[in-house]
Amino acid sequence: MKLHKTILLSGAAALMLGGCYNQPGLVQDESYNRTKTGAATGAAAGAMLAYNTGSRDAKSAIIGGLLGAALGGAIGYNMDQQANDVARALGTGVNNDPLAALDPNNDIIVSKTNSYVKIMFRDRMMFASGSSNLQSRAKSKVKKVGQLLANYPQTVVGVAGFTDNTGSYNYNQGLSQRRANTVGNLLAVNGRPYMKGCSYDKAIAPNNSAKNKALNRRVEVYLYADRNNMSDPCR
Secondary structure, eight states: OHHHHHHHHHHHHHHHHHHTOOOOOSSOOOOOHHHHHHHHHHHHHHHHHHHHTTOOSHHHHHHHHHHHHHHHHHHHHHHHHHHHHHHHHTTOOBOOOTTGGGOTTOSEEEEEOSSEEEEEEEGGGTBOTTOOSBOHHHHHHHHHHHHHHTTOTTOEEEEEEEOOSSSOHHHHHHHHHHHHHHHHHHTTTSSOOEEEEOTTOSOSSOSSSHHHHHHHOEEEEEEESOGGGOOOTTO
């Protein structure tokens, strides 16, 4: 009971620490959910570590909790700041609206979850039909992301290519893989990214019109703080 109370106090302190972060600027997301989650998780872990290693008193557990909160909050803030930096470099903001991908006017969408930052590049600005060669404007955008990644050496990168259902599944599998490879090779700043072609799996909209097919043709870049959090982008 005593330990439980201590961890709760540490968690509260962690949330207060998380709330202190603030980054000025216009195109950014102010929610910092990962900061708060990371701080709270770090607080609990730090308190448990202090308790289990023999320092079974409230003071040691609180200190351990605060240290864990600082570490966890720093990781969360790093990812939140990274999302804002990427969005700013690409001339947009962080947009977590699930309907944003259905707007054909959104050529680039930067969003974030508790596990990753995602950058969606719409196909029409990226590649000519049937090609895996980046157009000049798109190459410039991807290179900007690569330059930013140099500031985040711990970031793990995943790249996924998606097509519509025109043609066979195998043809689109190869095309989507080549497009993922093209983008991934430009982002190989901190090591080789995980690159995967998804063919026409995980469609944003039904492939029943030219408009919807255009929505489904895209490349998605995932930025993870931890490789263990990576998931299959095709599912």
